[in-house]
Amino acid sequence: MSLPTRRRLILSAAALPLSTLGTLAALPLAARAQGAWPNRPVRIVVPFAASGTTDILARALAPEFQRAFGQPFVIDNKPGAGGNTGATEVAKAAPDGYTLLMGTVGTHAINAALYPRMPFDHVKDFAPVSLVAGVPNVLVMNPESAKKYGVETVPDLVKALKANPGRLNMASSGNGTSIHLAGELFKTMTGTFMVHIPYRGSGPALIDLMGGTMDLMFDNLPSAMPHIRSGRLKALAVTSAQRSASIPELPTVAEAGGKVLEGYEASSWFGLLAPAGTPADIVARVQQETAKALALPAMRERLLGLGAIPSGNTPAEFTAFIAAETAKWARVVKASGAKVD
Numbered sequence: 122m123s124l125p126t127r128r129r130l131i132l133s134a135a136a137l138p139l140s141t142l143g144t145l146a147a148l149p150l151a152a153r154a155q156g157a158w159p160n161r162p163v164r165i166v167v168p169f170a171a172s173g174t175t176d177i178l179a180r181a182l183a184p185e186f187q188r189a190f191g192q193p194f195v196i197d198n199k200p201g202a203g204g205n206t207g208a209t210e211v212a213k214a215a216p217d218g219y220t221l222l223m224g225t226v227g228t229h230a231i232n233a234a235l236y237p238r239m240p241f242d243h244v245k246d247f248a249p250v251s252l253v254a255g256v257p258n259v260l261v262m263n264p265e266s267a268k269k270y271g272v273e274t275v276p277d278l279v280k281a282l283k284a285n286p287g288r289l290n291m292a293s294s295g296n297g298t299s300i301h302l303a304g305e306l307f308k309t310m311t312g313t314f315m316v317h318i319p320y321r322g323s324g325p326a327l328i329d330l331m332g333g334t335m336d337l338m339f340d341n342l343p344s345a346m347p348h349i350r351s352g353r354l355k356a357l358a359v360t361s362a363q364r365s366a367s368i369p370e371l372p373t374v375a376e377a378g379g380k381v382l383e384g385y386e387a388s389s390w391f392g393l394l395a396p397a398g399t400p401a402d403i404v405a406r407v408q409q410e411t412a413k414a415l416a417l418p419a420m421r422e423r424l425l426g427l428g429a430i431p432s433g434n435t436p437a438e439f440t441a442f443i444a445a446e447t448a449k450w451a452r453v454v455k456a457s458g459a460k461v462d
Contacts, residue, residue: 158218158403162193165221165393168207168228170200170322173294174341174429178253178391179223181423185414186407200321203297203461204228205240212241216398221250221407224394227298230446234454235297235461243447249439250393251408252432253415254424257361257388258303258339259346260374261354266336275358275377278337282313291315292326292335296461300326302450303339303360303387305457307374310382330354341389342367342428360387367428387453390446392432392439404436 165183169175176198183194199207208228214220222228229243241247262272270281270289282289293301296319308314318335320326323344329335331353338345339360346367348354358374359365375385393411395404412433414420424431434442 158400158406159190159192161219162195163190163219163221164195164197165223166207166211167196167198167223168200168204168225169198169294170320170324171198172324172327172344173322174256174343174389175204175223175225175391176322176324177343177427178424178429181420182253182393182411182414185417185420186410189410189413190406198322200295203232203235203295203301203319205232205236205297208243209240211394211396212246214396216248216396216400218395218399218403218407220396222247222394223253224392225298226388226390226446226450227295227301229392229394229443230450231299231302231454232297233447234451235302235459237460244443246397247394248397248399248404249436249443250395250404251411251436252390252392252434252439252442253411254429254431255388255390256341256343256427256429257359257365258300259342259349259359259365259368259371259428260303260307260337260339260357261330261345261349262337262357263330263333263335264352264355265333267355270336272355272357275372275374275382276379278357279311279313279378279381282311282315286314287316289315289336290334291317292330292338293317293319294323294326294340295319295321299387299389300339300341302453302457302459305459306385306387306453307339307382309457310385311378327354339387343424346427360385362386362388365428367426392443408433408436 165179167176167179179196186194204227211220211222233243272278272281291304330338349356358372358377360374375382415431415433
């Protein structure tokens, strides 16, 4: 730039009002602020209806994120297709950190084997952030149905199913969920049949189960626990390999079911994911705040009381976990023969 040109620019600036100069001086700062994340609300997509475990965990974390980042974290329930509807929306969202997914064992392990055509690639289309919690499922019945069919234990249920093939209805939170597959595995191992009725989340399925429209369900323990404690649901067993510390008096399906159900296990998990291509520093920040939130004594006490085991692991650890779970559930789906068109 020539010296006369520079002088003209300086003189022109000197002639501007102070308010205008202040605005100009602030422009670089404003530009930087617009680039800072987050500077507007962040959406957490829950791919199931409200009141289920996926929703419970997302809503537990959202206030902690808001305190940490200074912006609202808004829960957006997008149920359908065993979680695929909401997961697809996140897979196609801009990778800018303003859309996150509370993914599940269904959306990021089971569905890839269960559905012949998937609307997204659960590995390539997502950036894993952190595993939030693992939970056992729990085999629960409507108390009146249990009384009608004389069911007090898991062997009683097997006996009732064999005596009444197709007469008992099994609710689930949707096709492809661990709740669905837990029932399919049970049917395969016991040689029984019950009619599967998929819902758009645990919440509406539990309403019908408690209302008597459905007979039984292999629900996530956190969403079922309040109703077990109130007596509105009859719990028979948990689906994990070990008993749950939150309800230790309840046996596992494997130990209650005898030799026919030896080795039975079908637990659930939930974790945060972002669209692929989301900046690594944003992913790292969300993971760090997830781990901090899950380590809070009040949060741990709340989740453990519901039967959930908090995690908060790193993106790399969560990525490896998803790969292992994908292989595991592919074997379960193949053994059960379950398919969804």
